[in-house]
Amino acid sequence: MKKVLILLTIFLISCGSEEGTYDLHHPAEEVNGVSLVDCLVSKGWENIPTIELRGERVHLIFDEPFDVERYDVLQEECLQELHDVASQSEEEGTEAVEEIVVLETQKKEENSGISEEDFDEYIAGLEDYGAGGSFVPIPLKLDDFKPLTESGNCLSDDVTVIEPREYIYLLIEAYWSTREDMTYGYVSENGNVTRNGPFATWNYEKLVAINSQYILEEFDEFFIEGGPRIPEEGYTIYWNDYETLLKSLCSIKKDNRGYLEMIMSTQELISWGQLKYSWHLSNWERFDYITTGRNIIKPVAPHPGLEVYTKYIATSGVIITAVDDVPDEAVLQAYDSITRMLSKRPDFHQILYDGYARMMLFWGDGFNHGLPEWEGEEIQGGFAGGFTGGSTANAAWQCYPGNIDRGGDPVIHELVHQINHQVFEVTNEVYFYERIFNYAMDAIEKGIYSTDYEQQLEEGVVQDMAQFIGEYWATTNEGMAMNKAGFKNSHDKIDWVKENDPNMFALAERYFPTEPWDYCSEVEY
Numbered sequence: 001m002k003k004v005l006i007l008l009t010i011f012l013i014s015c016g017s018e019e020g021t022y023d024l025h026h027p028a029e030e031v032n033g034v035s036l037v038d039c040l041v042s043k044g045w046e047n048i049p050t051i052e053l054r055g056e057r058v059h060l061i062f063d064e065p066f067d068v069e070r071y072d073v074l075q076e077e078c079l080q081e082l083h084d085v086a087s088q089s090e091e092e093g094t095e096a097v098e099e100i101v102v103l104e105t106q107k108k109e110e111n112s113g114i115s116e117e118d119f120d121e122y123i124a125g126l127e128d129y130g131a132g133g134s135f136v137p138i139p140l141k142l143d144d145f146k147p148l149t150e151s152g153n154c155l156s157d158d159v160t161v162i163e164p165r166e167y168i169y170l171l172i173e174a175y176w177s178t179r180e181d182m183t184y185g186y187v188s189e190n191g192n193v194t195r196n197g198p199f200a201t202w203n204y205e206k207l208v209a210i211n212s213q214y215i216l217e218e219f220d221e222f223f224i225e226g227g228p229r230i231p232e233e234g235y236t237i238y239w240n241d242y243e244t245l246l247k248s249l250c251s252i253k254k255d256n257r258g259y260l261e262m263i264m265s266t267q268e269l270i271s272w273g274q275l276k277y278s279w280h281l282s283n284w285e286r287f288d289y290i291t292t293g294r295n296i297i298k299p300v301a302p303h304p305g306l307e308v309y310t311k312y313i314a315t316s317g318v319i320i321t322a323v324d325d326v327p328d329e330a331v332l333q334a335y336d337s338i339t340r341m342l343s344k345r346p347d348f349h350q351i352l353y354d355g356y357a358r359m360m361l362f363w364g365d366g367f368n369h370g371l372p373e374w375e376g377e378e379i380q381g382g383f384a385g386g387f388t389g390g391s392t393a394n395a396a397w398q399c400y401p402g403n404i405d406r407g408g409d410p411v412i413h414e415l416v417h418q419i420n421h422q423v424f425e426v427t428n429e430v431y432f433y434e435r436i437f438n439y440a441m442d443a444i445e446k447g448i449y450s451t452d453y454e455q456q457l458e459e460g461v462v463q464d465m466a467q468f469i470g471e472y473w474a475t476t477n478e479g480m481a482m483n484k485a486g487f488k489n490s491h492d493k494i495d496w497v498k499e500n501d502p503n504m505f506a507l508a509e510r511y512f513p514t515e516p517w518d519y520c521s522e523v524e525y
Contacts, residue, residue, distance in 0.1 A: 032082070033060060033191055039078035042273040045071070051191035077232075084228045100174055102205045106212065108256075110430040119510070129346035132316030132339040133293050137353040140257055147246035148215075154250035156212040164222045164237065167214060172229050172270050174206035184433040192466035197433050200259045200387070200425035204252055207262065211249060216242060224271075231271055241268040259426050260355050263387050274388070279373045281388045286356055287312070287319055296331055305372040309360075316342035317352030318415070322361035322395065323370045329402060330395035334361060334411045337398070337519075341415055341481060344513045348423050355422045358390040359411060365394055382410035384417035391418050399482070399520035406523070408488065412481045416474040419511070432507065439503050440472035441465075448500050449476070450489030476501070477508055483516050485525045 033051040037060070041048065049060040114122050151157040162170075184197040219239055226232040244265040251258035264282055267275060274280055285303035292313050299312035299321065309321040311328070313335050320338070322331050338359065342348055362369035362379070369379045371392060382393035393410040396403070424432055443449035444465070451468045479488035480497055491497050491504075494514055498505045508514060 031079070035082055036060070036075075036078055039081060040071075040074055043074050043077065045074055081228050100170065100177075100206050100209055102209045106208045107205055108201050108428045110428050112256075112427040112429075116431075123344070126344075126346055129349075132342050132346065132349060133335075134291065135314075135316055135346075135349045135353075136291050137289050137317065137350060140251070140261075140354055142244065142247040142251055142258060142261060145247040145250045145254075147243045147250070153211060153215055153246055155208060155246070155253070159211075159213060159215040161217055162214040164216055164219070165224055167210075167216055168224055168230075168237065168270060170210045170214070171207070171266060174210060175203065175266060175270055175272070176229065178202045178206060184437065186437055186466055186469050188464045188466040190464050190466075192464055194437075194466040194470040196420075196437065196470070198425045198428045198430065200263065200422075201428040203266070204249065204259070204262060207245070207266065208249055208253065211246060235271045237269050241265045245269065256426065257350075257354050260387050267388070278375060279377070279385065279389050281356065281390070284373060287321065287358070289314055289317075289319060289353055294332065294335060296328055308370060308372055311361075315339045316346070317349035317357055318342075319356075319358040320361065321358065323363070325363035325370065326361045326395045327363075327403075329400055330363075330398055331361060333398045333400040334359060334393070334395060337409065337411050337481070338415055340517055341412060341512055345511055348419065351423050351426050352418075355387055355426070356390070357418060357422060359415070360390055360392045361395040361411075362392065363394070363396050365396075369394075381408065382414045384414040384421060386418070386421040391415065399484075399487070399523065401520075401522050404520070404522060406484070406487055408475075409478055409482055413474045413478040416477045416512075420473060431510075435503070435507060436473050437469050439501075439507065440469040443472065443501055443504065444468060448490060452489055472504075476504055477512060480505075480508065480514065481512070482519055484520065484523055 037049065037051060047062055047064055047066045049062045051060060145154055147154055149157065152159040178199055179195075181197060181199070181202060182193075182195070185193065185195045187193050221236050221238050223236050224230060224234055226234045242265075244261055248258035248262035248265060252262065260281075266272075268282070275282055277283075284306065287299060287302055287306075287309075290297070290299075290312070292315075294313070296311050296313050298310055301307040301309070308323050310324045311322040311326060311331050313320045313331055315335050315338055318338050320331065320334050322334075342352075360371050360373070362371055364370065365380050367376070367378050369392070371379070373390070374392060379392055380394065381397055382391065384391045391414040393414050395411070397405055397407060397410050399405045399407075399409065420432075423429075440449065444451065449468070449472060475488065476491040476497065479491040480494050482488070482492070483494050485492055491501065494516060497508075498514075505514065
């Protein structure tokens with residue numbers, strides 16, 4: 001592949017202000033806008049542009065002025081790294097792909113192996129599970145797995161010793177190719193991307209394929225020098241993370257448990273960029289899961305700084321912690337909502353526990369939320385952080401006796417997101433992923449799903465079809481759970497959804513209760 005020199009032209013386009021809008025554009029056939037912006041962010045660039053594809057050029061549109069000299073330096077580094085990766089893929093791509101071929105025997109069954117014909121019978125069999133508030137988790141014991149054997153590892157005896165640097169590049173390829181897999185994703189006309197899919201399952205399958213072929217010779221620590229998709233200054237990997245990865249893969253193979261440990265150990269081994277953020281779980285010790293019933297207790301802080309969480313309650317595999325400003329009534333409402341939402345699928349409780357599902361409640365919005373993990377970050381209603389970030393929710397936005405709030409419920413909304421990005425990734429819920437975005441687009445095209453709302457998005461991201469599709473599942477289930485006319489702009493009543501969006505109703509019915517319940521009883525409609 002020949003290196004292409006890209007000349008950038010900076011235009012100052014008048015937009016009614018002295019600052020204007022900066023528009024950098026590149027030949028589309030030479031530059032992937034998403035990859036370039038991802039690289040810039042990984043190097044500390046904070047002024048996130050909007051990506052637009054116009055004809056044969058990719059445009060990066062910045063709404064605010066910036067340090068052009070610093071941008072030029074970072075951009076040159078990123079373009080060189082992307083070029084190096086492309087060159088390496090072209091020269092070694094066939095061999096690299098063959099090394100991470102996932103065999104049929106290494107693939108997981110779809111939808112947890114529950115066929116469509118057996119689904120109703122499976123749901124009926126869940127009636128013997130206990131209530132969410134009485135859930136007692138089964139601790140994960142990774143140390144029961146011996147990662148290495150005399151002739152190989154716990155996955156295979158037919159393995160070849162490989163150098164640590166080669167191994168890390170295989171992990172990087174597996175992790176990035178999974179992250180960028182758009183099988184069930186969506187890209188808008190503006191270039192905004194909404195990713196969806198059983199990423200944890202895909203990651204597991206590729207990591208099993210790698211570790212069934214290769215093994216490392218023991219070391220205490222090993223320095224990985226900088227290179228493409230590796231920090232320029234390099235970093236050190238540790239044997240303990242490698243052992244944890246092997247143990248987690250063997251645990252998943254046996255019992256389908258250990259995804260959080262698989263993800264975190266992989267991120268440590270490849271020096272994943274998000275490790276540096278305060279909210280990442282690797283920076284905090286975890287709260288123990290205590291079966292509290294519907295009783296708020298004061299928790300023991302597992303890590304300095306977490307003392308601000310003075311209220312704790314747990315249900316259905318989800319830990320709920322609240323800062324002191326949150327009233328007890330709001331904490332109990334969150335408990336009731338989560339218990340109710342997870343009552344139809346008690347088989348999700350252990351999965352949520354294994355993934356350290358946690359709902360962090362706060363009362364003040366903006367930068368005044370008081371959550372130590374998210375200090376310095378602006379939060380309005382809340383968001384779901386998947387496996388390594390937990391979920392946050394503004395408890396004041398809930399509706400309960402004494403706090404009538406007509407609008408969305410962030411606890412329910414973010415819980416639905418969390419189930420998508422945690423439970424469904426573990427159960428390989430292809431049934432869901434194959435349908436949800438198609439249902440969303442159909443509802444939008446028919447005009448029955450309201451897009452008249454604003455989200456809290458990253459700086460520079462313009463809300464469009466990608467965000468609407470990405471929010472459809474959480475918003476519609478949130479509306480049905482509240483079941484109050486006017487609380488959402490559409491999908492606000494169970495009967496309305498059943499009649500007007502029957503595909504969505506049928507999908508939701510697989511996972512959540514769809515009968516009315518005593519939500520915000522002071523509001524009658």
